[in-house]
Amino acid sequence: MKWLEDENGLQYTVTSSQSIKKFTEVVSAYMGFEIDTGKRLKQLLIIDPKMPMALCTKGYFAMLMGNANFTDKAIITSQQLNDIVKNVSVSPREHQHAAALSLWACRDLEKAAIIWEQILLQYPLDGLAARLAHFAHFYSGNGRQMRDSAARLVPYWPQTHPDFGFVLGMYAFGLEEADSYREAEKYGRWAVEINPKDIWSAHAVAHVMEMMGRKREGIKWIKKLEPNWITVNNFRHHLCWHQCLYHLELGDFQEVLKIYDEKIVSDLNADFYLDVCNASSLLWRLEILGVEIGERWHSLQHISAQHIGDMELIFVSLHYLMVLSASGKTDLVNEMITNIRHWSTLDTSQSKIVADVGLSIAKGLHYARKNELYLAIEKIEQVRGKIEAIGGSKAQLDVFDMILLDAVQKSDMNQKASDLFAERVRKKPHSFWSWKGYSRALSELGKTEAAEDALRRSQRIIEDY
Ligand SMILES: [Fe+2]
Structure with missing residues (x-):
């Protein structure tokens, strides 16, 4: 094997320049969420099975699955890579990547991200490090x-x-x-x-x-661009989830259910965590809005039950827990919460987040589903101000706020409901549910005029549609 440099000034230990070309294509495919990214990497590993960056990327891709079974595979790949790195002279950047994979496979995403950022200071054109750092910051x-x-x-x-x-x-x-x-x-x-x-x-x-x-x-934005995503992996379903959010906030529930059935849960067998995150957070939202969702929780149970012991990303685990608690699988929920409690005591970067925030949310979800609303409110409210620590986007995290507000309203804590909805109508003034909830809370407090005004605003949002 020899060191060769690509057009971006990145050195690779390879058998031939052909491997660099193929690796560059893998990175581009990864950055574009292309469905054949894994296949491309496999082909590269056939022609250059000991190429350090190809092996490292194999380990990274396993970790990106956010799934305990794949973490085990990443550990094996990381060991293979470390054996090569010990015996073959590899470039300093490849050493850094191997170290980052070792850390991540041991579930220390925080330290892995520090290494990717160090790589980027010296090699800003390392697209792989850039995209992984982006991922790490997102889930932190x-x-x-x-x-x-x-x-x-x-x-x-x-x-x-x-x-x-x-x-x-x-x-x-x-x-x-x-x-x-x-x-x-x-x-x-x-x-x-x-x-x-x-x-x-x-x-x-x-x-x-x-x-x-x-x-x-x-x-319109999503509908117009969707035909371009034929070769994109299941991340395209997440854009459908976004489309559902727009319809949801316009009160167009039939369209939400149609997109849910036709697209969002169209490939659950792929065991892609984001599919379940999309589906569970959408179903819970629909239920809060009073929409009849039929047996839709059912199709998510089997896959969620397979992940009760995962200790990868708490954001993802909470969505599996949403499915199991909404489905009334009390034994599995209790087992999962025991696992999450254990997770919170470990020494990994996600463990700290689980201890600080995740465990409380897990308990809050369980209580909300058991209709023990005061306990649900207490648990979610405890961590509401720092919920972004569990990762995920602001749009995704909003479901936890909706669950809290729904519990408050159902508990007849009218003043609290009024205050929280007052906050929400300022944050999300274009959501009919914000105004409807605010109207109801104001009405319970005897503020009839303000309640009617809020209700009109809610209706106007739907009518405008
Ligand atoms: Fe998103």
Whole structure:
């Protein structure tokens, strides 16, 4: 094996320059959420089975599954890679990547992210490190880091680089999660103009539209771009989830159920965690809004039950727990909460988040479903101010706020309901549910005129549609 350098100044230990070309294609495919990314990597490993960066990426991809079974595979790959790194002279950057994989496979995503950021300081054109750092900041609940990490990269990437748009998309999403909506939209749209298939950038713009209440525009945005995502992996279902949120906030529930059935749960066998996150948070929202969802929880039970022992990402585990608690699987819920409690005592980066926030939310969800509403409110409220620590986007985390507000309203805590809905109508003034809930709380407090005004605002949102 020998060291060769690619066009970005990145050194690789390979058998031939052909391996670098194929690896570059794998990274581009990964950044574009292409469905054949894994296949491309397998082909590369056939022609260059000991290429350190190919093996490392195999381990990274296993970790990206956010699934305990794949973590075991990543540990094995990491050991193979470390054996190679010990016996073959590899470049310093490859050493750093091998170290990051070792840490991540031991569930220390925080330290792995530090290494990726160190790599990027020296090699800002390392797209793999850039995308992984973005992922790590996202699941550590750090929108500002997402924004700043990408902001540092943008000036280094030539506009002619085939992956330039993907970097813009990361910056756009970081900006959106840091509440800079106009800037986020500018960069996101620019990236989509460069490459209409770029789903992460389209997604950043979809988030902007969600946060700004631009529901009709959001529906059009996704419908227009959707035909470009034929070769995109199941992440495309998450864009359908965003489309559902727009319809939900317009009170168009039939459309939500149609998209849910036809798209969101169309490939549960893939065992892709985001599919279950999309589905469970949507079903819970629909139930809060009083929509009859039939037996839809049922199809999510089997897959969720397989993940009660996972200790990968608490954000994801909470969604499996949502399914099991909504389905009344009390034994499994109790077992899962015991596992989450144990998880909170371990020494991993997610464990700290579980101890600080995740465990309380888990208990809160369980109590909410058992109709022990005061306990549910207590548990969720305890951590409400720091819930972003569990990762996920602001739009995704909103379901936990909805669960809290719903529990408060059902508990007849009228003053508290009024205060929380007053907060919500300012945060989400374009949501009919915000105004409807506010109206009901005001009415219970005898504030008839204000309640009628809030109800009119709620109705106007639906009528306008
Ligand atoms: Fe999203």
